[in-house]
Amino acid sequence: MSARRDTYTPETLLDVAVRVFNERGYDGTSMEHLSKAAGISKSSIYHHVAGKEELLRRAVSRALDGLFGILTEEPARVGSAVRRLEYVTRRTVEVLVAELPYVTLLLRVRGNTDTERWALERRREFDHEVAELLKEAVADGDLRSDVELRLATRLLFGMINSIVEWYRPEARNAANGAQVADAVVQLAFSGLRTDGLSSVGDGSGTP
Amino acid sequence: MSARRDTYTPETLLDVAVRVFNERGYDGTSMEHLSKAAGISKSSIYHHVAGKEELLRRAVSRALDGLFGILTEEPARVGSAVRRLEYVTRRTVEVLVAELPYVTLLLRVRGNTDTERWALERRREFDHEVAELLKEAVADGDLRSDVELRLATRLLFGMINSIVEWYRPEARNAANGAQVADAVVQLAFSGLRTDGLSSVGDGSGTP
DNA sequence: AGAGTAACCGAACGATCGGTCGGGACAAGG
């Protein structure tokens, strides 16, 4: 009845594997590396999972589930386009921070295997949905139209996705997810310069 | 006397290698892959370069030389901090576009070898120099101070560096380097929203 | 013509790759 777990499950093993994948890169990580990090022999890993690629598939699935979940939330579906875009931007940052190792791995796949190509495909779908929001917001006159739409979408995602390259929750002065989300929304919508003071959030994460 | 070149040089071979590295990832690329792409045998590659890691070293060196070169240019050294920051931002985008495959490779190294760790170190140096500019500009009151300095620096670089993930110069409607640089500067300094109309460039690339 | 060399090749090196196999240790259930 109790949740006692002394040995590995596919999930706990995944935690270890994803950590090593992110440190060394997926291709740069051997099953030997994983076995050392997990403290069990190489062959024992195959008792829990089918192989290296299944670990990758489980990891990127978790990341994608988190991201697509955002689009089903109510504030992402109703309201003005610019409000929905702000919400999705904020929530994407929060999910990215909450599921950091998994999203990190997702954002680094190169497309060498079927699993990786499938992950790239799903990512494109998500980006496309957000791009539609941005398009609507520009049509509403709420976002500037002098910067090309695709360019702006790419740069917005570039800013968000870059978080996985530097955010370290274990750091002493580490901001939490909502704080990082605030910074991203402020910068993305109002820029660095000291003029845009339009409030786009109070930091509570619930606009 | 003429520059006839029918065979490979270390430089032309590097072009091929960097292309494949970026497609498959450095660790995911074997010397066999390189030999197929270059059209010569695996062993012939060693006639031109010492090995796989030297190809990586040459590539990231070229990228780093381009980036650090920016900091020696006059507009990056004289004038107000915010002006210098704008200039460095614009030029970084331009160098990134001009040396796209090399910078792409640089931005993806994970630190598995000495060469990769050296590249990461140099990158940190460059980022630090730009962070200093941003700090000065905030002290001058030219940039907003309500977003934490380090956060803003990371996000600015995240936006810029993301370009390697989507910019494809061979695309039909591809923007050129100066146009992308304009979009980045507009977004970074004034944001997405329709209010900041402060001019930070006329698109000529020479502010 | 002969010597030298740049460019290339096929074959093979030891090491490591992801993955398989048969079996041992141990706890639970009868």
Added chain:
DNA sequence: CCTTGTCCCGACCGATCGTTCGGTTACTCT
């Protein structure tokens, strides 16, 4: 007691890794 199943192991598999080596071709220079 014996069986059953979970969890793990060392030994090993064929394939592939980055690299080396001996040798061939073709061009340049004298």
